[in-house]
Amino acid sequence: MENKLWQSLLNAGRVPELRNKLLFTAAIIAIYRFGCHVPVPGIDTQALEEFFKSGAGGVFGFLDLFSGGALGRTAVFALGIMPYITASIIMQLLTVVIPKLEALAKEGEQGQKTITKYTRYLTVVLALTQSLAYVFLFRSYNALPDLNFTRGALIVITLTAGTTAVMWLGELITARGIGNGMSLMIFISIISSLPSGIQVFITMGLASQITLVVIMLAVVVGVVWITSGERRVPVQYAKRVVGRRMMGGSSTFIPLKVNMAGVMPIIFASSFMMIFPTVAQFIPSNFTQTFAEWFGPNALPYLIGQSFLIVLFTYFYTAVTFNPVDQADNLKKYGGFIPGVRPGKPTAEYLDRILTRLTLPGAIFLAVITALPWFLFRFLDVQFYFGGTSILIVVGVALDTMRQMEAQLLMRHYEGFLK
DSSP states (O other), rough: OOHHHHHHHHHHHHHHHHHHHHHHHHHHHHHHHHTTTTOOOOOEEEEEEEEHHHHHSHHHHHHHHHTTOOOOOOOOTTTTTTHHHHHHHHHHHHHHHHHHHHHTTHHHHHHHHHHHHHHHHHHHHHHHHHHHHHHHHHHHTTTTOOOOHHHHHHHHHHHHHHHHHHHHHHHHHHHSSSSSSSHHHHHHHHHHTTHHHHHHHTSSHHHHHHHHHHHHHHHHHHHHHHHHHEEEEEEEEEEEEEEEEOOOOOOEEEETTTTTTHHHHHHHHHHHHHHHHHHHHTSSSSHHHHHHHHEEEEEEEEHHHHHHHHHHHHHHHHHHHHHHHHHHHHHHTTEEEEETSOTTTHHHHHHHHHHHHHHHHHHHHHHHHHHHHHHIIIOOOOOSSHHHHHHHHHHHHHHHHHHHHHHEEEEOOOOOOOO
């Protein structure tokens, strides 16, 4: 197995295009990690470090995980990719609600470019708003002594520019590198906290260590199994005469995945649920602090709300990714049909029915894995440092990236990674 893995890595190095993409992705990731360690000018880092230590177990500790520790260090990339993710969620929801945006989405590549442009503008607005909120928050906790307008403006502009740079770096990876840039940014941010997780693991008792290792292996296997699982709907193409040649008559299938949405529902649900405790932190009062604790990442209401949103976003993102009506129209256009199902509307209804039933177990699985750390801590007193959300994102992004590399290798008749 190890020989095959090393052989696959050597094969990846032999393909110039794939090698250049890997080197480009690694360079962008290095720039991103460098920006996560460069502090924002005009900030008392020691005072802010004490502030984040006092709230490390709450909402800011959770946000710091997705920024790769940049938020705790108040680095240039402190806001990370989360404003872009939030903007993407808002734009996708508005696409369903606003007819003009829905028409743009159906215009193909050109319409998608316009929506992407709107998403970028919205990202800058959200980053600017969030930067202002952080400045007021830090000031209320005496983490920014001697704050004046010039110093505050410098901090806000730097954080906003950092978010814009992260968005640009992510889009560069998607366009010229390997994998989805947005997902890889979160992947690297989570992986960067691995040393801290190992330190926590070492301090555990032997029974807790064994339990945690077994559960983590089971989670990884389950994630791979669900992510790779698919229902293959058979498709038959009728024979037809084109000129003097007989075309068609072949058989193929439509792969409908159990988890077609990937890790995006988890990222979307986590981002959405963090809005309430984050806003509550910016308004210091007894009521808002109680509200923040009630909807904190370790609270039961947060868990219930996140699980519900994961199921909801899974169906929503699946509907955006796969349109049964368009698929049925394409089959009819090219002379394809599903055996036993009439072309056109009956085919669309058949695909929609299968997809609805198939998505439910995938959505429930995502919700259960995300809620697993809470149950482990409550009933087994085992601290799951990375959490189900982090493992799902790491494994899901790794599989998606490996599939892209696999496709590059198979096009050049090399044996790939996945069997």
